[in-house]
Amino acid sequence: MALLEIDNLQVAFDTEAGLVHAVDGVSCRIDKGRTLGLVGESGCGKSVTATSVLRLVPSPPGRYLGGEIRFNGVDLLKLPREELPKIRGKDIAMIFQDPMTSLNPVFTIEKQMGEVLHLRFGMDREAARKRLAEMLATVGIADPLSRLGNYPHELSGGMKQRVMIAMALLTEPQLLIADEPTTALDVTIQAQILQLIRDLQKRTGAAVLFITHDMGVVAEMCDEVAVMYAGRVVEQGSVGDIFRRSRHPYTKGLLRSLPRKGQPKKAELPTIEGVVPSLLNPPKFCRFADRCWKRKRLPDDQQQRCWNEDPALRPFENGLVACHYPVPEEDL
Numbered sequence: 001m002a003l004l005e006i007d008n009l010q011v012a013f014d015t016e017a018g019l020v021h022a023v024d025g026v027s028c029r030i031d032k033g034r035t036l037g038l039v040g041e042s043g044c045g046k047s048v049t050a051t052s053v054l055r056l057v058p059s060p061p062g063r064y065l066g067g068e069i070r071f072n073g074v075d076l077l078k079l080p081r082e083e084l085p086k087i088r089g090k091d092i093a094m095i096f097q098d099p100m101t102s103l104n105p106v107f108t109i110e111k112q113m114g115e116v117l118h119l120r121f122g123m124d125r126e127a128a129r130k131r132l133a134e135m136l137a138t139v140g141i142a143d144p145l146s147r148l149g150n151y152p153h154e155l156s157g158g159m160k161q162r163v164m165i166a167m168a169l170l171t172e173p174q175l176l177i178a179d180e181p182t183t184a185l186d187v188t189i190q191a192q193i194l195q196l197i198r199d200l201q202k203r204t205g206a207a208v209l210f211i212t213h214d215m216g217v218v219a220e221m222c223d224e225v226a227v228m229y230a231g232r233v234v235e236q237g238s239v240g241d242i243f244r245r246s247r248h249p250y251t252k253g254l255l256r257s258l259p260r261k262g263q264p265k266k267a268e269l270p271t272i273e274g275v276v277p278s279l280l281n282p283p284k285f286c287r288f289a290d291r292c293w294k295r296k297r298l299p300d301d302q303q304q305r306c307w308n309e310d311p312a313l314r315p316f317e318n319g320l321v322a323c324h325y326p327v328p329e330e331d332l
Contacts, residue, residue: 002029002070003207004053004175009067011048011057018280022048024231025067027313030175033201035208037222037239039215039254043276044228046211047097050177053209054088055081071175090120093173095165095181097211102164103152109136110148113167120171135166138196140189158185165193172204179211194221215258219243227251230276230287237319247316247326249294286311286324294327 011023023045030036038046051057053069055076069076071092076084096102104112110132117128129148136144139162152160165181176197182190194217200206210221218225219239226236227248235248246252253272274291277283289295289306298306305324313322 003032003072004030004209005068005070006049006053007068007070009049009052009069010065011045011052012063012065014061014063015280021065021231021279021282023052024279024282026228026231026233027067028226028233028236030207030209032174032207033205034223035201035210035221037218037225038209038211038228039213039218039225040228041276042213045231046228047179049228050094050179050209050211053175053177054092054094055079055084056094089116089173090171091173092175092177093168093171094177095168095179097179097183103160105152107151108148109150109152109155109163113148113163113170116167116170131170132166135170136163138169139163139166140192141166158189161185162189162193165196169196169200172200173206174204175207175209176200177209177211180213181210182212182214182217197221215243215255227254230282231279232287232322233313233320234288234322235319236313241318245317247319247321248288248323249292249327250288252327253293284310294323294325298325 006026006028009023009026010021013020013022026045026049028036038049040046048057052064053071053076057064064077067077071087076087110129113132114128117123117131123131132148133144136147141147141159141162147155155163161181162185168176178197182193185193197208198221201208210218212218222239224236225239225242226233227242227250228234229250235242235246235251242251243255246255250272256270257272259269272291277287277290285308286292286306292306295303295306302325309324311322311324313320316326
């Protein structure tokens with residue numbers, strides 16, 4: 001049985017302009033001990049999908065319109081609100097994208113990190129303090145004992161992010177959600193953090209939902225990849241198949257835009273022309289049709305299907321793809 005199953009998740013936000021369908025029918029699953037990378041351009045719904053797992057979408061303006069999020073077989077969207085604290089921070093932990101707003105400015109680092117050890121494990125102050133110092137040292141923070149007495153404003157952005165990572169790893173959760181966890185860190189610390197997450201998996205068998213823009217990190221960290229576009233998953237497969245044999249034109253466009261080994265430094269990278277469709281009134285046909293380089297190569301009669309029919313995510317070869325005309329072998 002999968003540790004986490006997201007089935008046809010639909011999340012929308014009320015705005016002055018109307019209802020924005022930020023996540024519109026997302027489905028994916030993660031087995032214990034596996035890492036799923038969630039990738040796609042900004043605004044495609046990755047972070048909303050992640051925060052939905054912990055029921056952290058603010059309401060209002062956010063609304064869950066449908067779908068299920070099953071963790072160990074329990075639908076979290078139907079769980080009574082008073083039951084959620086038993087899961088948050090213990091069985092499921094999250095590293096948030098913005099450390100500047102994720103820490104409470106009026107409490108010390110020790111107070112914020114130590115609370116979970118007191119509440120979940122009943123540790124006394126001295127035992128908790130020792131454990132906290134060990135975790136801060138593990139994520140690369142020098143003089144960790146003195147840092148426990150600091151307030152968030154006394155730390156740099158990178159140090160705040162490391163504190164958030166240490167907090168998430170404290171309880172050795174069954175599922176770790178990492179939303180761009182290394183964005184504010186230098187390359188050396190990034191490598192340490194990624195190794196920390198791998199070590200956690202080996203030690204506990206945890207699953208990881210890894211959200212990132214960095215395809216290099218995806219190749220290094222993930223077992224499977226789900227590619228999102230305009231609120232939907234358009235392709236999912238093993239990391240090897242996605243990088244070597246991606247079948248959706250959008251995925252192929254993302255990979256073509258990456259720098260290549262031996263490429264001149266000033267060489268212009270390929271781009272995906274056009275803009276993402278509005279999620280206020282999502283099109284009833286393929287959401288990528290207007291930008292699709294593959295569609296433009298098709299005969300006019302075949303193109304009509306792209307403009308008239310919304311492709312479903314369906315099995316194709318070794319993965320899943322939402323495209324009427326997946327990229328053929330000769331175009332890979």
